[in-house]
Amino acid sequence: MDRFEIRGGARLSGRLTIKGSKNAALPLMAAALLTDEPVTLRDVPELADIANMRRLLDNLGVALQHSPASDPDAAGGVLRLHADPKANSHAHYDIVRTMRASVCALGPMLARRGEARVSLPGGCAIGERPVDLHLRGLRALGAEIEVDGGDIIAKVAIGSDGARRLTGARIFLGGPMGSTVLGTANVMSAATLARGTTIIECAACEPEIVDLAKLLTAMGAKISGAGSPRITIEGVAALGSADHRVLADRIEAGTYMCAAAITRGDLILENCPVDALMAHMDCLATMGVTMQYDLSGDPLRASCRVVADRRLSPVEVTTQPHPGFPTDLQAQLMAVLCLAEGRSVVTERIFGERFMHVAELTRMGAQLYRTGATVNVQGTERLQGTQVMASDLRASACLVLAGLAAEGTTIVNRVYHLDRGYERMEERLRLLGADIERISEQVPEVVNG
Numbered sequence: 001m002d003r004f005e006i007r008g009g010a011r012l013s014g015r016l017t018i019k020g021s022k023n024a025a026l027p028l029m030a031a032a033l034l035t036d037e038p039v040t041l042r043d044v045p046e047l048a049d050i051a052n053m054r055r056l057l058d059n060l061g062v063a064l065q066h067s068p069a070s071d072p073d074a075a076g077g078v079l080r081l082h083a084d085p086k087a088n089s090h091a092h093y094d095i096v097r098t099m100r101a102s103v104c105a106l107g108p109m110l111a112r113r114g115e116a117r118v119s120l121p122g123g124c125a126i127g128e129r130p131v132d133l134h135l136r137g138l139r140a141l142g143a144e145i146e147v148d149g150g151d152i153i154a155k156v157a158i159g160s161d162g163a164r165r166l167t168g169a170r171i172f173l174g175g176p177m178g179s180t181v182l183g184t185a186n187v188m189s190a191a192t193l194a195r196g197t198t199i200i201e202c203a204a205c206e207p208e209i210v211d212l213a214k215l216l217t218a219m220g221a222k223i224s225g226a227g228s229p230r231i232t233i234e235g236v237a238a239l240g241s242a243d244h245r246v247l248a249d250r251i252e253a254g255t256y257m258c259a260a261a262i263t264r265g266d267l268i269l270e271n272c273p274v275d276a277l278m279a280h281m282d283c284l285a286t287m288g289v290t291m292q293y294d295l296s297g298d299p300l301r302a303s304c305r306v307v308a309d310r311r312l313s314p315v316e317v318t319t320q321p322h323p324g325f326p327t328d329l330q331a332q333l334m335a336v337l338c339l340a341e342g343r344s345v346v347t348e349r350i351f352g353e354r355f356m357h358v359a360e361l362t363r364m365g366a367q368l369y370r371t372g373a374t375v376n377v378q379g380t381e382r383l384q385g386t387q388v389m390a391s392d393l394r395a396s397a398c399l400v401l402a403g404l405a406a407e408g409t410t411i412v413n414r415v416y417h418l419d420r421g422y423e424r425m426e427e428r429l430r431l432l433g434a435d436i437e438r439i440s441e442q443v444p445e446v447v448n449g
């Protein structure tokens with residue numbers, strides 16, 4: 001298991017190209033299951049989750065051609081996917097358990113093949129993470145679904161014309177926490193091939209859904225309203241080939257903005273999805289971070305300069321579905337708030353248990369007081385480096401940020417969580433002036449005899 005060793009205190013400066021988005025790329029890759037023709041994705045990041053999704057799709061009969069980017073500062077590589085609709089439709093537990101987003105394969109596979117068997121993703125470090133809304137949406141489209149032996153088994157009955165097609169419906173997809181991102185992706189993707197019209201109410205408005213709708217539209221789907229809470233899909237008989245550039249990663253960009261904020265740095269982020277990050281940027285600006293960007297070009301691929309030159313002010317922030325403050329940046333912002341001048345309040349409304357970083361930050365000297373889904377952060381003047389344990393992807397990023405600003409050496413153990421969602425984070429931070437290295441644990445060679 002690798003760990004990071006960080007000697008804190010360096011002020012970060014320089015330029016960085018934001019990578020393609022992991023959370024956009026995963027459902028985009030699964031959308032290749034909807035067509036018998038090839039789909040090309042560009043700016044695909046090199047991440048463990050993407051490799052897991054490639055492995056899953058390979059198992060499901062998708063031929064993959066993968067060309068990683070030769071320039072480490074490029075936004076990502078090129079992936080060509082070509083599905084065989086007659087292939088095996090069983091997504092096994094050994095892959096699904098490594099990556100919850102495997103559930104993205106369910107809707108596309110069901111719509112194109114008339115059947116799908118996908119192992120139920122379990123919980124993870126950030127909470128229970130049910131998929132009931134995905135199943136409710138697909139059932140509303142006419143799928144017969146049962147859960148057996150830990151697998152979701154979904155089928156479409158054969159119609160009078162001998163075809164196994166879903167049927168358009170009006171679907172309310174809201175749950176106790178609001179909309180569901182991957183649930184919306186699953187139902188929207190499946191509805192593209194249904195007979196008739198589907199209306200998804202309380203659809204997720206996340207930019208990754210808009211990006212998926214762009215790809216599906218390029219493949220021949222008829223979708224309107226993506227990015228709003230009501231999405232309308234007119235089903236078509238078949239989808240075809242498309243070539244699509246993946247949305248830039250708003251969470252990676254938001255994390256590097258926090259890196260500038262916590263080190264009093266000066267960063268220029270290229271390919272920055274400013275238009276998808278307004279809540280986060282507004283929060284940083286309120287704290288005293290200066291942000292300069294030009295939206296005359298594509299506001300999802302802007303150049304954004306982030307400068308912090310003083311101790312920051314505290315804020316009150318509540319995570320919400322987009323366009324509210326994203327849960328995926330809550331932990332990283334909390335690291336910055338630990339060093340702000342005064343008391344901040346952070347409330348988590350999407351994953352009420354997503355606070356694994358709190359105890360680790362406390363080990364570094366942060367003053368955090370949690371009550372339920374709210375953490376009061378009393379800013380201190382310094383954090384101290386020590387050994388901390390990464391527990392999930394964004395909590396790990398939070399600990400790296402804290403380590404960049406802490407006195408002395410911080411060791412972040414179990415960085416495999418980070419590798420799921422941040423490409424070569426230590427190399428990218430080093431290029432910006434951070435003193436950080438990856439220590440790989442040498443597994444001793446076993447000699448027989």
Ligand code: EPU
Nearest residue numbers: 023101129130131132133134175177179180181182350393
């Ligand atoms: N929910 C239900 N029932 C469902 C689905 C969701 O009650 O059937 C609840 C969840 O428990 C949660 C809320 O609805 O309280 C929102 O969950 P959502 O379904 O939107 O999450 P997701 O689609 O599984 C994606 C991202 C997460 C991100 C969330 C919220 C991917 C691969 N994952 O998950 O990203 O936190 O949306 O924005 O896109 C991450 O990248 O670190 C990450 C966890």
